[in-house]
Structure formats: C-alpha cells, structure tokens
Amino acid sequence: MRPHRSTLRLLGSLLLATALGASLTGATAPRPGATDTTSPLDRIIPAPSSVTPGGTPYRITDRTRIHVGESREARQVGEYLAGLLRPSTGYRLPVTARGTGGIRLRLAKGPYGEEGYRLDSGRDGITITAGRPAGLFHGVQTLRQLLPAAVEHDTVQSGPWTVPGGTVEDSPRYAWRGAMLDVSRHFFSVAEVKRYIDQLALYKLNKLHLHLSDDQGWRIAIDSWPRLATYGGSTEVGGGPGGHYTKDDYREIVRYAASRHLEVVPEIDLPGHTNAALASYAELNCDGVAPPLYTGTEVGFSSLCVPKEITYDFVEDVVREIAALTPGRYLHIGGDEAHSTSHEDYVRFMDRVQPVVAEYGKQVIGWHQLTGATPAEGALVQYWGLDGTDAAEKEQVAAAARNGTGLILSPADRVYLDMKYDASTPLGLNWAGYVDVRRSYDWDPAGYLPGAPDSAVRGVEAPLWSETLEDSGHIEYMAFPRLPGVAEVGWSAAGDRGWEGYRERLAAQAERWGVLGIGFHRAAGVPWPSA
Structure with a gap:
C-alpha cells in the first residue's frame, strides 16, 4: 500500500474546487449540432x-x-x-x-x-x-x-x-483485470461505488477489490461485532462522518457488480491497519485499552494482539460473515505495513489466519508482504512495490512465485491511481513519484518482476487510495485517463499495444466521457479534442 510518511493535510475545499474547476474540462459535453x-x-x-x-x-x-x-x-x-x-x-x-x-x-x-x-x-x-x-x-x-x-x-x-x-x-491476455477502491480512508456510498463499477465495465475490467477496513474506518457490518461498523465506521480522514455498508448494502454492490460481470473481492486488512477495530473493542488490544479513533494518514502504528486467543475468534467471525456474503472465490487479508507486529508474530498470525479463510471456502489474497510468511497453497499475492524497490524484497516475492504463489501486479509507480499526474495535480499523493498517463500504460507485466515466472502472473490491478478523495468527481479525475490504459495492459497482448496508437484511441474517448459526465484530467501527450 504505502510507506510510512508524515501526516498529510487535506486540501482546503475552496482551493480544491478552484483548482479542479480549471482541470475538469474533460467533462464538457459535445457542442449542440456537432457531427458525430x-x-x-x-x-x-x-x-x-x-x-x-x-x-x-x-x-x-x-x-x-x-x-x-x-x-x-x-x-x-x-x-x-x-x-x-x-x-x-x-x-x-x-x-x-x-x-x-x-x-x-x-x-x-x-x-x-x-x-x-x-x-x-x-x-x-x-x-x-x-x-x-x-x-x-x-x-x-x-x-x-x-x-x-x-x-x-x-x-x-x-x-x-x-x-x-x-x-x-x-479475448483477454490475463484473467485478472482489476481495480481497487479504498472506501476506508473516505467512505463512498453504494451509488458512488455503482457508478465506478459501470466505468470499469466499459473497459472490460472484471474484478472490484473493496478495501473495507483500515485505521480510519471499518466499513462493513459484522453482526457478531457490531461496534466495528457503528463506532469504528463513524469517521474518516479529516474527521468527516464516515459511514458503513449494511449487509444488504454490500449484497447490492455484489449483485450490481455481477450484473456487469465483475467479481467483488473484499479486503479486511490484518494484522496492521486495524485501529478502527482496536478502538471499537478494547479486548483486541494487548493492554486491554482501546485507542481513540484515528482521522490522520500515518501508517504502520496499529496491530491486533497476536498472542491473545480472542484475536482469532474475532478474525474467524469476520471471515465467516464476509465469506457468507461474498459469492466470489477470494478474500483479501491485507498483510502490508504491519510495522508494529514483530516478524515472529506476523508469521504466527498468518499461519493461524490463512487456514480460516480456506475453512470458509475462500482463496487467500494478501499484499506482497505475505511472502515474508508462508503463503497458503493457492494463495495470490498483490505486488505494490516500485520499479526501484530493493532487490531482496523483489526476490522474496519472486521466490514465492516460483513455488506456486500467483501474482497480481500493482506497481505503485505505474498503476496507483491516487498518485499525482504531475506537480500541479490538485489531488492525490506523490510518495511513489508522479505517474503520468504514459507511465501507467507503457509497461509489460511479463518479465516485470525479475525472477518470477511469467506463468505466475495472474494479471494487473489499479488501486485507488482515498486519503485525498471524497466523492465520485475526485475518483474520476484520478482514474481517468489512466484507468483505460491499465485495462488495456491487462487485456491486450503486448504486440497489440503501443503508445502512439493508444494515445489517439484514448483521445477519441473524451467525447464519450463528456456525455457520461466523467470529469477527467487532460493529460499532456494526448491529442485531446478542443474543449
């Protein structure tokens, strides 16, 4: 997900509105009487x-x-x-x-x-x-x-x-062509998630990964631990009202996604990124004291109490209830940035939790830090490192791939849609660098991770983290025009792709986005039609 960093300030609403007003020219509808x-x-x-x-x-x-x-x-x-x-x-x-x-x-x-x-x-x-x-x-x-x-x-x-x-x-090159939406840092309504699903479907994506829990908010109702949603979901980054999905809300998202031939992959991030859960139930903390709710953007400070047996009762209850709601094959257990968990406790935790996922009929997915433990048979890991990530970390992931673990590629400096396009972008972050539209498109999953067999690559996924995003307009500005390029990386054979041809096809999408009301970033290097 992202390395430890200083607390980020949210952009002021007036300044943001002014900046976006100048940038969202892509939402302009065609001129009356224009020839189509x-x-x-x-x-x-x-x-x-x-x-x-x-x-x-x-x-x-x-x-x-x-x-x-x-x-x-x-x-x-x-x-x-x-x-x-x-x-x-x-x-x-x-x-x-x-x-x-x-x-x-x-x-x-x-x-x-x-x-x-x-x-x-x-x-x-x-x-x-x-x-x-x-x-x-x-x-x-x-x-x-x-x-x-x-x-x-x-x-x-x-x-x-x-x-x-x-x-x-x-026909597609890869079976996994996904997009992740972080509904934990900021909460998005069912209607906003459906709107994003429709946009994913237009470009033949087939997985919607929902990041349902984090330090700032727990977003799915769990009957056996009701305060997770009612208290742990009561805020968000910056201290807004937060929110959560009822079970019926979640079922509706799953149903709607299925009608567009997308499979929902729920994520409960464990054992770190758990402050919302720790704040909701004191007994999940090693000292028995619940921390306050958190509305900042630091990472790596929270952890479930690995030695306590109640931790595994909690995990089993959550996995059981979410698995029962989810007809898809996968359940994502996070596993990244567990800086407050010792390596020994991390391995012990994953050794206990992965069989629970299998017990309830789901296949484990984890962020690539799961390879620091032993991924379960049939597990997938999601690689979010950078082109310049340490070679030893890359080799750890590649070794797991050689041993049969499947890979979903989400390199942060290629396909993290919350990264700024350039220094002038009014939304997003830049810890992975600036990611312009060509950089998000111009790479090949095959051979991307040295030492990993191409056969291990299941596909690609574009995460969209929401520290600075508050509504559908923000989602679309960061996703478009990069999302269609990631979709093409996942669908089209390498020999069928090329930047010069793609930039022309991408520019031709602008009129459609205008009609659909998608406010997109008019990225440099693309011959957009006149606004």
Missing part, C-alpha cells in the same frame, strides 16, 4: 486481438430487435444492451428469443474461453458470439464503443446509429 461519426473497428479500448474491417455498415433503426435465443444469461445481457440504447435512440429495441437481422447475442461452443467473443457486423445485422455470458457482455462493450458517443445520452438524440462493417475477434 462512427468509430472504426480498431479504435476501441482495450485493443482487440484481431480486427478485419470491410463490408457494409449496419444501422440501428426503429425496426431493430435484439435476439438472444433461449439462454437466460444471454437475455440478461440483451436487456442490459437494450437499456443502454433505448434512452438515446428512442427506439423500442425489443429483446426476443428468435428472429433474423438486428442484433444477435449468441452463446456457442468455440475458441472463446471464459471472456472472449467475436463480433460480426454487416448490412443485415450484428452478431456477437461467445462461449460464456461474460464474453457476450464484453462484446456489448465493444459494440457500445463502436457507436457514436451520443449513444451515452439519457435523452433522445438524432443519430444515426451506425456500426462499421467487419469482424472483431477478441
């Missing part, structure tokens, strides 16, 4: 595996229907597509089991894998074929990007709604 053109087949993000342009374009009209066959899963994707298209086109776009022409969503056996698809477009219609529902959904995102940006409006627009002729064949 169809995107070429190869202008989408992430870059597809194969594009064969040619043939007559297809035009969506008031006679278009969406055909989904008898599959319930295909019908769900079809209803999602219709919901995207109806407001702006004004067309009925009925979703039917059978028919010819129009838009056809087809599940069939073939070389598509779990998330691949094929899109064929021509005069008579569009067919998206996939082996699994996730592939159909990703194909719909491609179709969405091929349509004019005006399709994102929630009121009727003039069109025309034309898709170029040809074929796109596509």
Whole structure:
C-alpha cells in the first residue's frame, strides 16, 4: 500500500474546487449540432486481438430487435444492451428469443474461453458470439464503443446509429483485470461505488477489490461485532462522518457488480491497519485499552494482539460473515505495513489466519508482504512495490512465485491511481513519484518482476487510495485517463499495444466521457479534442 510518511493535510475545499474547476474540462459535453461519426473497428479500448474491417455498415433503426435465443444469461445481457440504447435512440429495441437481422447475442461452443467473443457486423445485422455470458457482455462493450458517443445520452438524440462493417475477434491476455477502491480512508456510498463499477465495465475490467477496513474506518457490518461498523465506521480522514455498508448494502454492490460481470473481492486488512477495530473493542488490544479513533494518514502504528486467543475468534467471525456474503472465490487479508507486529508474530498470525479463510471456502489474497510468511497453497499475492524497490524484497516475492504463489501486479509507480499526474495535480499523493498517463500504460507485466515466472502472473490491478478523495468527481479525475490504459495492459497482448496508437484511441474517448459526465484530467501527450 504505502510507506510510512508524515501526516498529510487535506486540501482546503475552496482551493480544491478552484483548482479542479480549471482541470475538469474533460467533462464538457459535445457542442449542440456537432457531427458525430462512427468509430472504426480498431479504435476501441482495450485493443482487440484481431480486427478485419470491410463490408457494409449496419444501422440501428426503429425496426431493430435484439435476439438472444433461449439462454437466460444471454437475455440478461440483451436487456442490459437494450437499456443502454433505448434512452438515446428512442427506439423500442425489443429483446426476443428468435428472429433474423438486428442484433444477435449468441452463446456457442468455440475458441472463446471464459471472456472472449467475436463480433460480426454487416448490412443485415450484428452478431456477437461467445462461449460464456461474460464474453457476450464484453462484446456489448465493444459494440457500445463502436457507436457514436451520443449513444451515452439519457435523452433522445438524432443519430444515426451506425456500426462499421467487419469482424472483431477478441479475448483477454490475463484473467485478472482489476481495480481497487479504498472506501476506508473516505467512505463512498453504494451509488458512488455503482457508478465506478459501470466505468470499469466499459473497459472490460472484471474484478472490484473493496478495501473495507483500515485505521480510519471499518466499513462493513459484522453482526457478531457490531461496534466495528457503528463506532469504528463513524469517521474518516479529516474527521468527516464516515459511514458503513449494511449487509444488504454490500449484497447490492455484489449483485450490481455481477450484473456487469465483475467479481467483488473484499479486503479486511490484518494484522496492521486495524485501529478502527482496536478502538471499537478494547479486548483486541494487548493492554486491554482501546485507542481513540484515528482521522490522520500515518501508517504502520496499529496491530491486533497476536498472542491473545480472542484475536482469532474475532478474525474467524469476520471471515465467516464476509465469506457468507461474498459469492466470489477470494478474500483479501491485507498483510502490508504491519510495522508494529514483530516478524515472529506476523508469521504466527498468518499461519493461524490463512487456514480460516480456506475453512470458509475462500482463496487467500494478501499484499506482497505475505511472502515474508508462508503463503497458503493457492494463495495470490498483490505486488505494490516500485520499479526501484530493493532487490531482496523483489526476490522474496519472486521466490514465492516460483513455488506456486500467483501474482497480481500493482506497481505503485505505474498503476496507483491516487498518485499525482504531475506537480500541479490538485489531488492525490506523490510518495511513489508522479505517474503520468504514459507511465501507467507503457509497461509489460511479463518479465516485470525479475525472477518470477511469467506463468505466475495472474494479471494487473489499479488501486485507488482515498486519503485525498471524497466523492465520485475526485475518483474520476484520478482514474481517468489512466484507468483505460491499465485495462488495456491487462487485456491486450503486448504486440497489440503501443503508445502512439493508444494515445489517439484514448483521445477519441473524451467525447464519450463528456456525455457520461466523467470529469477527467487532460493529460499532456494526448491529442485531446478542443474543449
């Protein structure tokens, strides 16, 4: 996550509003009467595996229907597509089991894998074929990007709604393409999380990692330890009101993410980053004294009491309740910056806790410091070091990878979305350096960590920590335009990527973001259209 550092001051709200007002020019909607053109087949993000342009374009009209066959899963994707298209086109776009022409969503056996698809477009219609529902959904995102940006409006627009002729064949390079949202330093509502989910889905990301606990706030209701949420969740960085998700809130986030084919990965950070829990229950402290709630930004000062047996009762209760709420395969147990825990206690703690996660049917994920203990069989570790991280630390992680531990790559000086773009950025931090849009894109996960086999790399994830972020506008300003680049790093083969082509495709996304109300950073080096 981040090294020990001095307490950071939050930016003053008036100064911040002034600075962002000058920067969020990317939210400008297209001019009235502006001509909107169809995107070429190869202008989408992430870059597809194969594009064969040619043939007559297809035009969506008031006679278009969406055909989904008898599959319930295909019908769900079809209803999602219709919901995207109806407001702006004004067309009925009925979703039917059978028919010819129009838009056809087809599940069939073939070389598509779990998330691949094929899109064929021509005069008579569009067919998206996939082996699994996730592939159909990703194909719909491609179709969405091929349509004019005006399709994102929630009121009727003039069109025309034309898709170029040809074929796109596509599948992801990595199975793990994630984004992490820190809801602990500042709390974000269910509606704000859903908005971010929709933005992730547009670029074919498939994991939402929620950082649910930290020193500044505990954000998920636990019935067996109710003060975790009601007291431990009652504040945030800077002393705001905080908040927490009820179990129904969390279920709704999980449901909504699943409808966009994202898997929610909950994180409870242990044994450090636990002041909110320690403040809520005195008995979790070695001295039996609860510390005060914390609203600063220091790290590394808190730890569960490893020798106490109640610590493991607490961990088991939390794991049991969160596992029961989470249909996904993974549970993230943190494990970073446990500076107040001795190495011996850290190893002892992880040896006790990892089997508990397995007992409740989940696969362990930890930050890469987990490799300082013994990762459980099948565990994944999330590497957040820098290009310049000490070689011995990198080798410790690489050795675990050679022994079968999978890697999620989140190098902080590449894909930490809370890092400032440059010295003038009004939000974010810079302990990992400045991370401009090219730096977040122009790297290759294969071979990134010396000594780690490429086969150990499961994919990439872009964390967004929230010390300085308070609302969706802040999230979007830091995530865009870097997030689509990280999505492409995870999806597209190395040979299909290149900065010069990407910067043109990225600039073409600006109009769509404007319609969607996404206030983005107009990063240098990208030929953005005039505001």
